[in-house]
Amino acid sequence: MLNTEALFDKFGKVLPSNSLIFCEYEPGNDFYLILNGQVKISKIVNDREKTLDILEEGDIFGEMAILEEQPRSASATTMTEVRLLHFNRANFEILMKGNPALALKLLAVFSKRIYDAKRRLMILLLPDVQAKVADVLVMLAEREHKSLDEMRQVILKGVQPLDLANWCGRPVDEVEKVANGFIKQGKLELYSDRIVINNIRDFQRIVNQKRKADKFRN
Amino acid sequence: MENRFRRGKSYSGDSTRPQKINQVSTLNGPVARTYKPGSIIYFENDAHSDEIYVLNQGRVVLISTDIVSGEEVKEEVGRGEFFGVKSALGRYPREETAQVVGNSVLLVFKLNAFEQLAMANIPLTMKMLKVFSRQLRGIHRDIRELLGQREISMPATELLNVGEYFFKNNNMDHAIYTFEAYIRNYPTGKFIDRARQLLDLCRKGAAYPAGLQDLKELEMEAGVAGGYEEEQSAVQNLADTPSSTVDDRTPAQDTPQNLTGVLYEGINAFSRQDYQLAAEKYQEVLSVGNIQPGEERQAYEKAAFELGRAYLGMGQMDQAIEALAGFLKKFPYSDQQNGALFQMATIYEKKGETQKAVSFYKKVVDSGRTGDDVRKAKERLKKLV
Numbered sequence: 001m002l003n004t005e006a007l008f009d010k011f012g013k014v015l016p017s018n019s020l021i022f023c024e025y026e027p028g029n030d031f032y033l034i035l036n037g038q039v040k041i042s043k044i045v046n047d048r049e050k051t052l053d054i055l056e057e058g059d060i061f062g063e064m065a066i067l068e069e070q071p072r073s074a075s076a077t078t079m080t081e082v083r084l085l086h087f088n089r090a091n092f093e094i095l096m097k098g099n100p101a102l103a104l105k106l107l108a109v110f111s112k113r114i115y116d117a118k119r120r121l122m123i124l125l126l127p128d129v130q131a132k133v134a135d136v137l138v139m140l141a142e143r144e145h146k147s148l149d150e151m152r153q154v155i156l157k158g159v160q161p162l163d164l165a166n167w168c169g170r171p172v173d174e175v176e177k178v179a180n181g182f183i184k185q186g187k188l189e190l191y192s193d194r195i196v197i198n199n200i201r202d203f204q205r206i207v208n209q210k211r212k213a214d215k216f217r218n
Numbered sequence: 219m220e221n222r223f224r225r226g227k228s229y230s231g232d233s234t235r236p237q238k239i240n241q242v243s244t245l246n247g248p249v250a251r252t253y254k255p256g257s258i259i260y261f262e263n264d265a266h267s268d269e270i271y272v273l274n275q276g277r278v279v280l281i282s283t284d285i286v287s288g289e290e291v292k293e294e295v296g297r298g299e300f301f302g303v304k305s306a307l308g309r310y311p312r313e314e315t316a317q318v319v320g321n322s323v324l325l326v327f328k329l330n331a332f333e334q335l336a337m338a339n340i341p342l343t344m345k346m347l348k349v350f351s352r353q354l355r356g357i358h359r360d361i362r363e364l365l366g367q368r369e370i371s372m373p374a375t376e377l378l379n380v381g382e383y384f385f386k387n388n389n390m391d392h393a394i395y396t397f398e399a400y401i402r403n404y405p406t407g408k409f410i411d412r413a414r415q416l417l418d419l420c421r422k423g424a425a426y427p428a429g430l431q432d433l434k435e436l437e438m439e440a441g442v443a444g445g446y447e448e449e450q451s452a453v454q455n456l457a458d459t460p461s462s463t464v465d466d467r468t469p470a471q472d473t474p475q476n477l478t479g480v481l482y483e484g485i486n487a488f489s490r491q492d493y494q495l496a497a498e499k500y501q502e503v504l505s506v507g508n509i510q511p512g513e514e515r516q517a518y519e520k521a522a523f524e525l526g527r528a529y530l531g532m533g534q535m536d537q538a539i540e541a542l543a544g545f546l547k548k549f550p551y552s553d554q555q556n557g558a559l560f561q562m563a564t565i566y567e568k569k570g571e572t573q574k575a576v577s578f579y580k581k582v583v584d585s586g587r588t589g590d591d592v593r594k595a596k597e598r599l600k601k602l603v
Binding site for chain 1: 265266285286288303304305307308309310313333336337338340343344346347350351353354357358360361364365373374376377379380381383391392395396399403
């Protein structure tokens with residue numbers, strides 16, 4: 001597999017804990033592969049830092065920089081001492097040739113990203129907030145479980161109304177109103193650290209009906 | 219909205235021809251499988267499968283539902299093309315139905331065999347990465363559109379704002395990093411003095427200055443006053459309507475003969491149909507070495523694209539093609555890629571080189587992007603093919 005040690009001499013970096021690797025909105029050409037340690041991906045939203053993801057050994061981040069000259073969409077900060085490899089567009093092709101496993105890994109990362117982005121688009125295209133919230137719940141459940149076929153109850157850890165609102169692209173109060181409606185109907189339970197979906201079928205049904213109605217209209 | 223996503227079919231091009239595949243994948247595949255007309259290879263939403271296909275003989279269509287329009291979309295797979303790649307690699311359900319039209323032979327790769335192939339054939343993998351990235355960009359653009367977001371319009375101000383957030387929260391190391399990033403990337407930025415002052419205070423370990431006017435407020439005031447947003451892609455905003463807005467957007471007097479200024483002169487000349495002068499101005503921009511990121515780079519990119527159009531204006535088709543090809547090579551990730559490909563296709567069409575024109579129109583359609591160029595390319599293809 002990936003011969004990382006040989007690459008480390010040329011492209012390696014060791015960063016102490018709590019180092020900013022890159023900052024949100026900063027122009028950047030490098031992308032990174034974590035060899036050891038943890039990296040937090042975060043964003044400042046409404047004057048608060050929001051953690052989007054925590055990455056570990058073998059994870060790639062900043063990869064959009066290979067493809068487009070857009071500013072970084074989030075910040076990356078080390079949470080422990082981190083050893084990583086950093087590459088840029090200029091050495092990308094050489095790197096790929098010398099490290100086919102990395103090329104393959106990127107191919108898989110992009111496949112997944114495309115799926116996630118399409119799924120997000122499908123949520124945003126739903127006609128009303130209720131359907132959007134329902135589909136966000138289905139999508140988050142799909143992420144937790146390989147197949148929802150045999151599932152009824154699904155627990156989403158660490159998800160809050162603000163997250164639902166972000167996924168829906170709607171204001172949080174609007175989303176909370178919909179969520180409260182689901183709670184009253186006994187379909188959903190909201191806790192500070194988790195959301196409990198009592199029967200995921202309820203939400204799949206709402207989404208399917210809306211999609212069908214929408215398709216019919218078209 | 220029109221269809222914008224090619225699903226499953228992830229790559230087309232010479233290096234995916236099956237004979238090459240056979241050479242490098244003798245260890246554990248691929249397996250040739252024959253299908254009768256009408257057979258379904260897989261259905262949309264079928265659970266994750268680890269099979270990836272290449273059409274060897276016959277005909278296969280991919281039938282999908284366009285996410286945006288809800289319309290059924292049919293695409294024919296070309297011989298030697300892969301399909302079913304993303305869902306197998308990304309481990310998610312199939313995104314389209316693959317149906318055989320005539321008697322067909324497919325090469326079927328199990329995921330591990332495909333992985334061996336991808337690792338042994340890096341140019342192929344690189345091409346796939348580029349196709350995937352274009353698709354991803356297209357989807358991101360649609361998402362932004364639906365959310366009513368434009369491209370990040372003021373990255374410099376936002377960057378500084380993040381630095382100030384760190385400073386206010388006593389995260390000095392991160393604040394210093396961010397202010398330095400601002401100063402490095404936007405040395406002529408509107409808030410350069412503010413960034414320097416804050417960096418200085420941070421280094422001294424001082425507190426965030428009380429009473430400092432909020433950055434966003436300042437930005438808004440500048441906007442209301444019609445201030446020139448130095449880092450905003452003013453050049454990008456000019457887009458394809460140079461004649462109507464150039465004069466209004468000419469940079470403030472304190473940014474005289476910079477690259478953007480020269481570019482504007484070129485665009486102005488173009489709008490007066492003085493293509494010769496326009497070409498000279500664009501070449502002047504392009505002759506500068508050591509391009510800085512940010513506005514200068516955008517000016518450089520725009521000039522590279524516009525040079526092709528200026529040659530076209532002069533009727534110098536071969537030079538136009540050369541310039542546009544140069545642009546495509548230099549800026550493979552530019553938003554203007556489709557514009558350049560479309561221009562090249564029309565030039566070839568004018569020259570009577572229909573085959574080449576078709577190939578370039580197809581590139582536009584296959585880009586995974588949306589917009590007028592894609593729509594127009596589809597129309598031209600209908601007429602030409």
